[in-house]
């Protein structure tokens with residue numbers, strides 16, 4: 001199965017108008033393998049400006065979060081309807097920082113995934129285990145517990161329109177990357193888990209790896225058969241490094 005390769009930039013609460021300007025200028029000129037897509041997810045205040053600047057046909061705009069409701073008395077929240085006005089095509093949901101700092105549950109995340117799909121925005125669903133959970137050999141149980149509520153909410157067929165990012169929490173922003181073999185083994189498990197519900201869908205879902213990916217380690221990680229690209233935090237804030245990663249990534 002030929003899946004598209006996807007590189008996602010998660011700026012988190014970083015960046016400024018200057019970075020919007022510099023990154024979009026560079027990405028508009030980047031040479032991408034024809035089966036590679038790049039998704040840039042700046043903070044909300046920068047979406048509108050970024051939307052006017054990105055011109056590359058395979059570089060898309062994404063948000064870092066959203067509310068599952070379409071409108072109403074939810075001070076400080078952002079709806080899919082608002083995101084759509086700024087050409088946002090993707091949204092990161094269930095990032096480990098949302099799960100741990102803001103106590104988002106897998107059920108709430110599943111509701112957001114459903115709301116994103118209903119409005120035509122592709123969810124990038126993040127899942128991953130903590131260091132303690134990996135040491136206790138609970139990785140597969142944790143990943144299954146994060147995936148099942150989403151399957152229950154949207155049905156397995158809808159995973160046709162979902163991107164999954166496996167991000168071991170211990171590797172995010174720590175410089176400790178999972179080895180390509182370890183990441184591949186976990187991705188293989190995720191695909192098998194989905195496959196138990198629907199083999200065809202499992203084969204099609206893009207599975208990204210996230211956790212201290214950089215220009216040095218990306219090729220070995222992305223070369224693994226079940227790794228279809230990456231979700232990058234720190235490296236996505238560096239114009240030279242991020243554009244280099246995007247242009248060296250090969251499609252499957």
Ligand code: PEP
Nearest residue numbers: 172173210211212233234
């Ligand atoms: C992330 O933002 O999800 C992430 C993987 O960050 P970093 O690449 O800095 O580890």
